[in-house]
Each structure stands twice: as C-alpha cells, then as structure tokens.
Amino acid sequence: MKKLLFSFLVLIVIAIGLLHFYTPGYMVFYHDTYRRLSYFPIVLGAIWFGVSGGLTLAALTSIAFIPHLLLYIGSEPQTYLSELTEIILYLLAGGVVGLIAGRESKLRQQYKLLSEKLKKSYDRLHNEAKLLIEAEEQLSVSQKLSSLGELSASLAHEVKNPLSSIKGTAEILLDEFPKEHPKREFVEILLAETSRLNATVNEVLRYSSGKGSKEGEKGKYEPLPETISRVLKLLDNRIKEKRIHLELYDIAFADYFLVDGHKMSQVFLNIVLNAIDAVSVEGKISIDGKKTSDGISVSISDNGPGISASEQARIFEAFYSGKEGGTGLGLSISQKIVKSYNGKITVSDSSSGGACLSIYLPERTFM
Numbered sequence: 001m002k003k004l005l006f007s008f009l010v011l012i013v014i015a016i017g018l019l020h021f022y023t024p025g026y027m028v029f030y031h032d033t034y035r036r037l038s039y040f041p042i043v044l045g046a047i048w049f050g051v052s053g054g055l056t057l058a059a060l061t062s063i064a065f066i067p068h069l070l071l072y073i074g075s076e077p078q079t080y081l082s083e084l085t086e087i088i089l090y091l092l093a094g095g096v097v098g099l100i101a102g103r104e105s106k107l108r109q110q111y112k113l114l115s116e117k118l119k120k121s122y123d124r125l126h127n128e129a130k131l132l133i134e135a136e137e138q139l140s141v142s143q144k145l146s147s148l149g150e151l152s153a154s155l156a157h158e159v160k161n162p163l164s165s166i167k168g169t170a171e172i173l174l175d176e177f178p179k180e181h182p183k184r185e186f187v188e189i190l191l192a193e194t195s196r197l198n199a200t201v202n203e204v205l206r207y208s209s210g211k212g213s214k215e216g217e218k219g220k221y222e223p224l225p226e227t228i229s230r231v232l233k234l235l236d237n238r239i240k241e242k243r244i245h246l247e248l249y250d251i252a253f254a255d256y257f258l259v260d261g262h263k264m265s266q267v268f269l270n271i272v273l274n275a276i277d278a279v280s281v282e283g284k285i286s287i288d289g290k291k292t293s294d295g296i297s298v299s300i301s302d303n304g305p306g307i308s309a310s311e312q313a314r315i316f317e318a319f320y321s322g323k324e325g326g327t328g329l330g331l332s333i334s335q336k337i338v339k340s341y342n343g344k345i346t347v348s349d350s351s352s353g354g355a356c357l358s359i360y361l362p363e364r365t366f367m
Contacts, residue, residue, distance in 0.1 A: 006045070006049065009044060010041075010060060013038070013041050013057060013060045013061050013064050016034050016041075016064060035065075038064075039090070042054060042057045042058050042061055042090055042094045043094075043097050046097035046100075047097065050101055050102040051098030051099055051102055053094075054095060054097050054098030055095055057094060058095070059091070059094075065087060065090070163197060164198075167195065170190045171191065173187045185233075189233055192230070193234065199262055221261065222261040224251070224255075224258075224296060225254055226261070227268065228248075228268055228287065228298070230265060231268045235269070235276065238276050242276065242280075243281055243282045244276065245282065246286075246287070247285070247286040247287070248287050249287065254289055254296055257296050257361075260341075264361075266333070266337065267337050267338060271300050271359070272285070273330070274323075274357075278302050278305065279302045279304045283303055284303045285301070285302045286300070286301045286350075288301075296361050297360045297361075298358070299359075300357050300358075301350035301352065301355065301356035302350065302354040302355060304354040305354065306354050306355050307347060307355045312348075316331050338360075338361070342362050343359065345357060345359050
C-alpha cells in the first residue's frame with residue numbers, strides 16, 4: 001500500500017514537471033500555479049513517510065523543476081535566483097514537515113504503547129479484584145459452613161431424643177393397623193422417614209466429632225419409582241392445598257434401577273418442594289423419566305415463573321436462594337448427593353414456561 005502511495009506521488013511530481021516544460025515561459029500565471037502545486041506531493045510524502053519521504057519527493061520535485069529553470073537562462077540574475085530559491089524551499093518544506101510528522105508518529109506510537117500498558121494493568125487489576133471478591137465470597141461461605149456445622153451438631157443432639165420417641169410412637173401405631181388397613185401405609189412412611197432422619201442425625205454427629213461416615217456403611221437400596229412415589233405421598237397434602245395438577249408419567253420401566261432410598265428421597269424431596277413453592281394455585285408439575293445409554297434421567301418441570309439465566313448459574317451455590325425465607329441449602333445438598341454417585345443435576349427452561357431440573361444417575365453406581 002505504501003509503495004502505491006509513493007508511486008502515485010512520484011507520478012504527480014513528473015506530471016507537474018512536464019507541465020512546466022511544455023508551458024511557454026511567458027505564461028507566468030500557470031508556472032506560479034505549478035510551483036504551488038508541487039508542495040502537495042512533498043508535504044504528503046513527508047506526512048506519510050517521514051523526513052526521508054519528504055526530502056526524496058522534494059529532490060524529485062527539484063529535478064522535475066530543472067527544465068523550467070532552463071527557460072530563464074540568460075535572464076536577469078535576480079529572476080533566475082528567484083526561481084532557484086524555489087528548490088531550496090522545496091527541500092526545507094520536505095525536511096521540516098517530515099520532522100514534525102516523524103515526531104507526531106513517535107508520540108502516537110508512545111501513546112499506543114502506553115494505552116496497551118494501561119489496558120494490561122486494568123485487565124490485571126480487574127482479574128485481581130475478581131479473585132479477591134471470589135476469595136471473600138469463599139471465606140464468607142466457609143465461615144457460614146463452620147457456624148452451620150456447629151449449629152447442626154447442636155441441633156442433631158437435641159433432635160435425637162425426640163426422634164426416638166416419635167419412632168417408638170410410630171411402631172405402636174403400626175401395630176394398631178392391620179396390613180390391609182388404608183392408613184397403615186402412612187404409618188409405614190412415617191416410620192421410614194423417622195429412620196431416615198435418625199440416620200441423618202447420626203451422620204451429622206459423626207462428622208461433627210471428626211469420625212466421618214462408618215466404613216462400608218450403605219443406605220437402603222430400592223427401585224427408583226418407589227423412592228419417587230414415597231416422596232410424592234409425603235408431599236400429598238402440600239400438593240392438594242394448592243390444588244396442583246401433578247403429571248407423573250409412567251416410570252415403571254425403572255423398577256430394575258436401584259437407588260439409595262435415604263439419600264435420593266432427600267434429593268427428590270428438595271426439588272419437588274421447590275416446584276410446589278414456585279407454581280401458583282392450580283399450577284402444574286410434571287415428573288418424567290427416561291432411560292439413557294448408561295443410566296436414568298428424571299426431569300421435574302413446572303409452569304411457575306421460571307429461573308433467570310443469572311440465577312441458573314448460582315442456584316446450586318450454598319446459601320444462595322431465590323425465594324424469600326429460603327436457606328439456599330436444599331439444591332446445594334442435593335447436588336452434592338447426586339455428584340457423590342457420579343451423577344449430575346442440570347437446570348433449564350421447561351416447555352410450559354417454568355423451570356425444569358433434570359437428575360441424571362449412572363446405572364453402574366447403584367446396581
């Protein structure tokens with residue numbers, strides 16, 4: 001590109017020289033015009049190519065100006081010297097403008113380098129500030145978890161005795177209802193949930209004492225549809241209170257798929273409870289399952305207000321809650337449980353306009 005520009009300026013110089021040569025000497029007005037036009041390629045060359053470009057074009061212009069000088073040979077010395085002075089002015093114009101343009105170019109380059117350094121400094125400062133904010137958030141979460149751990153241990157100790165009483169009462173009630181009695185099933189659920197809660201309390205107490213889970217300890221394995229059915233029976237009153245239309249698609253195909261009933265019922269309980277809270281009266285909740293190439297996927301969707309993209313990125317964070325009065329622990333705990341079995345929970349928009357949470361469980365984990 002620069003070569004083309006320089007060639008273009010050289011052609012202009014040649015053209016002006018030819019005009020000087022073929023214009024008769026007595027046509028002074030035209031020669032004065034050509035002299036002034038000669039400054040344009042010189043100045044442009046100095047601006048675009050610096051001192052070297054300005055002086056080169058000034059020299060070429062001077063050479064092109066020589067045929068015009070020949071017209072004044074034999075004239076008065078003053079007239080000849082006046083024309084000769086034009087060459088000196090050409091060289092001065094090319095040199096001075098080139099120096100100014102070169103200095104401006106250096107300043108522009110310095111400003112560019114300074115701008116790049118400032119941008120790098122800004123980016124580094126921005127990244128450091130981001131890391132600092134993340135560190136503060138992690139510290140805050142750690143402090144909350146530490147306080148929560150102490151509180152959980154205290155609560156677990158206080159809850160353990162009442163749980164034993166509830167379990168004993170449930171066992172007495174169970175004896176009062178024969179197997180064919182319609183209410184016996186609810187007493188069995190009460191007894192099972194009490195046992196699950198008691199196991200959770202014992203686990204909290206072990207962790208708070210630094211012992212962790214007992215080696216080789218396993219939960220009660222049961223078919224996946226059975227776990228989901230038990231959770232829905234526990235939430236039956238909540239569903240009826242809001243007159244929610246519950247669509248439970250046929251998931252009997254998953255009867256072969258065994259899950260840890262104690263753990264997974266907590267996961268489904270948290271997610272379905274969130275869906276119940278999200279939908280309005282006479283809302284809609286759908287539960288559907290499908291077999292994947294190496295496991296099972298269960299989707300729970302609703303027609304509530306949905307979850308924004310910014311919230312979707314944070315709903316699994318501990319203590320983050322999008323609803324008033326929420327602890328922000330339900331989905332966080334659920335995700336950890338599912339991840340411990342090499343599964344995952346994803347969130348997306350449901351076809352009915354609300355939110356859809358999908359739980360994927362690999363088959364090899366539970367078999």
